[in-house]
Amino acid sequence: MKAVLYVGHGTRVPEGSEQLKTFAEEAKKDIPYDIQETCFLELSKPDIMEGAARCVEKGADSIAVVPVLLLSAGHIKEDIPEELDKVKEAYPHVSIQYGAPFGLHTKMLDVLQQRLENKGWQKGQDAGILLVGRGSSDDKAITDFHDIASLLQKRTGVDKVDTAFLAAANPTFDEGLEKVAKSSTKNVYVLPYLLFTGLLMQEMQTKIEAADKTSEPSLYLCDYLGYDKQLIEVLRERTDETFHQPFLFEKSEENV
Incomplete structure (x- = not known):
């Protein structure tokens, strides 16, 4: 079963974390997958491992990891992949596809x-x-x-x-x-x-x-970008694209 795991940056300001969760909840209404979870890279909970665990507990054997981030930098290229290495070690039977940030759109x-x-x-x-x-x-x-x-x-x-x-x-x-x-x-x-x-x-x-x-x-x-229907449309595009990405990690047949 396929799952989507949205990864936000995280912040020490609780309002910021709640805004990301609200944004993701709105996005889920337009994204047709039964399992969708939200997590954070740092400073907020749940973290990536906890988010992945929730997906697996609900029956996911394939997870599309979608960064809710603006540009491709260190978090995208290094930090999130490092956390996904840990997820793969914990759940070798799960395939992982990794998407792109919002980027130039x-x-x-x-x-x-x-x-x-x-x-x-x-x-x-x-x-x-x-x-x-x-x-x-x-x-x-x-x-x-x-x-x-x-x-x-x-x-x-x-x-x-x-x-x-x-x-x-x-x-x-x-x-x-x-x-x-x-x-x-x-x-x-x-x-x-x-x-x-x-x-x-x-x-x-x-x-x-x-x-x-x-x-x-x-x-x-001016206000930050925040919750906006147009950004949800971008996130939906990035999610669809992620499911067409090559697998970052494929499930281990030995553990299926």
Whole structure:
């Protein structure tokens, strides 16, 4: 029997974990598999091993592991596969297929534009955009992020979409704020490329409130991507694609 295991990042902020669970529960309604479980890579429970165990307890002999993550970086390439090695050791009779994150997708740009519009942005407005990512030491993830910024710039028609990162990459968020604070535009929209709330969102809010007191352009912090029907459509696509991926691990015939 086939199962789907959704893997979120995890956060120390309980609200963020609950948002991921709610998002996955909504997605399950549109994804036609009887066994669907949600787990986290770190900081939240259940972890990947516990999630896989729940799938097996319900009768799964094949698990499609779908990362509920934005870009392909260290978590996708190293951390999750390491945990799946442990799952395979514990359940050698189970086949595992491993999918891709949301990645570059038109619907991601649709949601970003909506988040801007929800804060009052309009085409033709004298405004700048600061796109803020979590950050990574992975070159491909940084390149993909800059590609998203470039596509967003073309879509919105602003002169430039500046970028900044909350960790592990440059420019830092502080540097990004300092740059846009010197902008000649009347308004700057700070746009988080984050799925759900957490400590990083709280940190951004605090810094923007402090910077806005001395900043000439008005700063507006947009909402994170969050629960959105369009993101559920992307997740459904990634889930379908995962079931067509080669097996990361095939079940051991000796243990069937």
